[in-house]
Each structure stands twice: as structure tokens, then as C-alpha cells.
Amino acid sequence: MKILVVGAGAIGGYFGGRLLEKGENVTFLVREKRKKQLEQTGLMIKSVHGNMHLTPSLITADQRADPFDVILISTKSYQLNDVIKDIHPFVGNETMILPLLNGIAHVNQLIKEFGEKAVIGGLCFIETTLDHEGRVIQSSPIHKLVYGERNGQMTDRIKRLQSSFEGTKASFILSEKINQDMWHKYLFISAFSGITSLMNSPIGPIREEKSGYKAIAVLLNEISAIMKKIEAPIEEKIAEAQLETMKEMGDQMKSSMQRDMEKLFPIEAEHLHGYLLEKAEDHHLDAPVLQTIYTKLKLYEKELSQNQP
The missing domain is CATH 3.40.50.720 (NAD(P)-binding Rossmann-like Domain)
Incomplete structure (x- = not known):
């Protein structure tokens, strides 16, 4: 081919x-x-x-x-x-x-x-x-x-x-079942990129803090609730399964979004987190951790655009 x-x-x-x-x-x-x-x-x-x-x-x-x-x-x-x-x-x-x-x-x-x-x-x-x-x-x-x-x-x-x-x-x-696979990846990458970019830290140090571990769990539940509301083809307990996956990741694992922010590169805030928040608002769902992440990312994008030559 x-x-x-x-x-x-x-x-x-x-x-x-x-x-x-x-x-x-x-x-x-x-x-x-x-x-x-x-x-x-x-x-x-x-x-x-x-x-x-x-x-x-x-x-x-x-x-x-x-x-x-x-x-x-x-x-x-x-x-x-x-x-x-x-x-x-x-x-x-x-x-x-x-x-x-x-x-x-x-x-x-x-x-x-x-x-x-x-x-x-x-x-x-x-x-x-x-x-x-x-x-x-x-x-x-x-x-x-x-x-x-x-x-x-x-x-x-x-x-x-x-x-x-x-x-x-x-x-x-x-x-x-590629549609389900894509939605599951979307859930994982939105949570992983979001939490590491928000905290400006690899996953390990976030996970070690009791409050950080709870924030990861809450975020996964927020995103899965949005996906279930819009009838995305996700498994019932996918948030719990992905939390276990994040527990097993290497301490120094960073998301590509976090690495892009460190390099002052553009990011995919709207495509990933903005899309989910739009669906949450359409269905009157609260997602405070996701909202906080999105705010951090939009502030980064604003500062990046202001510093462009």
C-alpha cells in the first residue's frame, strides 16, 4: 500500500x-x-x-x-x-x-x-x-x-x-472497538496532561501527596461523568481502571503537554479540555478540577501569545 x-x-x-x-x-x-x-x-x-x-x-x-x-x-x-x-x-x-x-x-x-x-x-x-x-x-x-x-x-x-x-x-x-479505545485514550490523556500541566510536575510527586492523588481521582471521575452524559462508548468503571494505571506509571513521567509548556510551545487546551467543558456546560455538569486546569492552560496560551514577536 x-x-x-x-x-x-x-x-x-x-x-x-x-x-x-x-x-x-x-x-x-x-x-x-x-x-x-x-x-x-x-x-x-x-x-x-x-x-x-x-x-x-x-x-x-x-x-x-x-x-x-x-x-x-x-x-x-x-x-x-x-x-x-x-x-x-x-x-x-x-x-x-x-x-x-x-x-x-x-x-x-x-x-x-x-x-x-x-x-x-x-x-x-x-x-x-x-x-x-x-x-x-x-x-x-x-x-x-x-x-x-x-x-x-x-x-x-x-x-x-x-x-x-x-x-x-x-x-x-x-x-x-476503536471508538471505545479512542474515548478511553481521550479520558486518560486529558486527565494525565491536565494534572501534570496544572501542577507543573511529573506524575510521581503529585501522586505521593494525598491531596494530589485525590485530585487525580476526582478529575478522572469528572471527565468520565461528562463522557457518560454524552453517551460516549466508555466502560462503566474506566475511571477506576485508569487511576490504577496512573498509580503504576514511572515517577518521572511527564505529559507531552507539560513538556510543550516547558518549551513555550503551543498546546491543545481547546481540543482536549475545552471540548469536554463545553459538553459539561451543555448538560449542566460541574467539573471544578477540569475547570481549574482549563483556566491554567488558557492563561498560559494568553501569555504565550503576548510574548510572541
């Missing part, structure tokens, strides 16, 4: 690199600056699962190519409008669009633009970043990408995609 990976950053660079390492037909859609860098250095990946130094096929949005079988979107939500414009020329009648963004709101946006059939479900679990030289640094054992038809069916096309993903030196998992 012809695979287009949108972005060659921490996530797209890693999973696209693993597919390229396997021998799949992978092209990266990148900005001109990143294209020049990769042409000079190659795609360099430093990973606990084995390092790679690859020579990727690269295109920019102003170039033309035949439609791709799969387009994997690995960017942030605040880049999605530009991504939609960029990928239009590469989408054909049979193209599958596989987004790995956190949250849920992007799914409807992609469906509205490309149609119900085009968009499949996806998510990933990985701790990775780009260093100052543009290398992908993947530093923990988890490197999992989950995908599937949003209606849960095992279609011919998803089986073909499974064949392309199989045998890769990363965990590509086909799910028959």
Missing part, C-alpha cells in the same frame, strides 16, 4: 520510520524547512527498540502525486486546518485517513471534509520527542499504534492495511 505520513516529527517520524524500515512504501509530507533538514541528515531515530538511520521519500504540499492508499496524520490538533488543505490533492476515492490525534473533535472535522467512508479510527501510545538536531528520540518500552474501522467491521481494506502493518518493529494493533 502507498502510505503518506503527514509530518516527520516525534510520532510520524517514529511510526513512519518503522514502516519504512520494514520496507513499506512510505512518503512523508513535510514543510520545506523539515524537508531540507531530512535531505541533509536523513531520518534519524534513537530508540530503546533499536536505532534507525533512514533515507525517506519526501514531498511538500505544493508538489503533486497520485492519491495514496493511506494517509496517517500525526500532527497536533491546532495544525489540523492546515493539514486538511495540504492533503486534499493526495486523497482519492479509496483513500483511508488514519488520524492519531488525541481527543475526538477532529474526527467529525475530517468526516465533514472527506466523508464518512474515508476516515478510520486511530490512536497511539508512545513517549517520544524531537531533539535540537531533529532526531526522533523514543525512550520507553511502549510504542503502540491502534487502528480500525470506526464501525468495528473487519473490511477488506482494513485487512489489507493490517498486512502492511504486520511485521513492523512496533506494535500496530487492529481493534474492532
Whole structure:
């Protein structure tokens, strides 16, 4: 299958690199600056699962190519409008669009633009970043990408995609309940990113404080209550299960949102926490911890915009 990976950053660079390492037909859609860098250095990946130094096929949005079988979107939500414009020329009648963004709101946006059939479900679990030289640094054992038809069916096309993903030196998992998987990830990442960004701390020190542990539990319950109210397909006791997961995380684990704030980068406050608060207000639900997190994030965004040159 012809695979287009949108972005060659921490996530797209890693999973696209693993597919390229396997021998799949992978092209990266990148900005001109990143294209020049990769042409000079190659795609360099430093990973606990084995390092790679690859020579990727690269295109920019102003170039033309035949439609791709799969387009994997690995960017942030605040880049999605530009991504939609960029990928239009590469989408054909049979193209599958596989987004790995956190949250849920992007799914409807992609469906509205490309149609119900085009968009499949996806998510990933990985701790990775780009260093100052543009290398992908993947530093923990988890490197999992989950995908599937949003209606849960095992279609011919998803089986073909499974064949392309199989045998890769990363965990590509086909799910028959990808919608639930995405909502569960949304719950986890909103709580984890929210609490670590609010406290400006890795999860361990927060968890060790009695008040911090309680705040995590309350936040998970707030978010799960909102999701249940809007009839999201989550398990009944998912908040309790995810609290147990957070108890088992390494003490120094940080969320990507917290790391972005440390670097003074943009964040996904509206896409993740703002969307949930909008639904809470629609249904007259109180979510004071989530509201506090959202306020902290919006103040950060305001200060960031004021300090932009």
C-alpha cells in the first residue's frame, strides 16, 4: 500500500520510520524547512527498540502525486486546518485517513471534509520527542499504534492495511472497538496532561501527596461523568481502571503537554479540555478540577501569545 505520513516529527517520524524500515512504501509530507533538514541528515531515530538511520521519500504540499492508499496524520490538533488543505490533492476515492490525534473533535472535522467512508479510527501510545538536531528520540518500552474501522467491521481494506502493518518493529494493533479505545485514550490523556500541566510536575510527586492523588481521582471521575452524559462508548468503571494505571506509571513521567509548556510551545487546551467543558456546560455538569486546569492552560496560551514577536 502507498502510505503518506503527514509530518516527520516525534510520532510520524517514529511510526513512519518503522514502516519504512520494514520496507513499506512510505512518503512523508513535510514543510520545506523539515524537508531540507531530512535531505541533509536523513531520518534519524534513537530508540530503546533499536536505532534507525533512514533515507525517506519526501514531498511538500505544493508538489503533486497520485492519491495514496493511506494517509496517517500525526500532527497536533491546532495544525489540523492546515493539514486538511495540504492533503486534499493526495486523497482519492479509496483513500483511508488514519488520524492519531488525541481527543475526538477532529474526527467529525475530517468526516465533514472527506466523508464518512474515508476516515478510520486511530490512536497511539508512545513517549517520544524531537531533539535540537531533529532526531526522533523514543525512550520507553511502549510504542503502540491502534487502528480500525470506526464501525468495528473487519473490511477488506482494513485487512489489507493490517498486512502492511504486520511485521513492523512496533506494535500496530487492529481493534474492532476503536471508538471505545479512542474515548478511553481521550479520558486518560486529558486527565494525565491536565494534572501534570496544572501542577507543573511529573506524575510521581503529585501522586505521593494525598491531596494530589485525590485530585487525580476526582478529575478522572469528572471527565468520565461528562463522557457518560454524552453517551460516549466508555466502560462503566474506566475511571477506576485508569487511576490504577496512573498509580503504576514511572515517577518521572511527564505529559507531552507539560513538556510543550516547558518549551513555550503551543498546546491543545481547546481540543482536549475545552471540548469536554463545553459538553459539561451543555448538560449542566460541574467539573471544578477540569475547570481549574482549563483556566491554567488558557492563561498560559494568553501569555504565550503576548510574548510572541
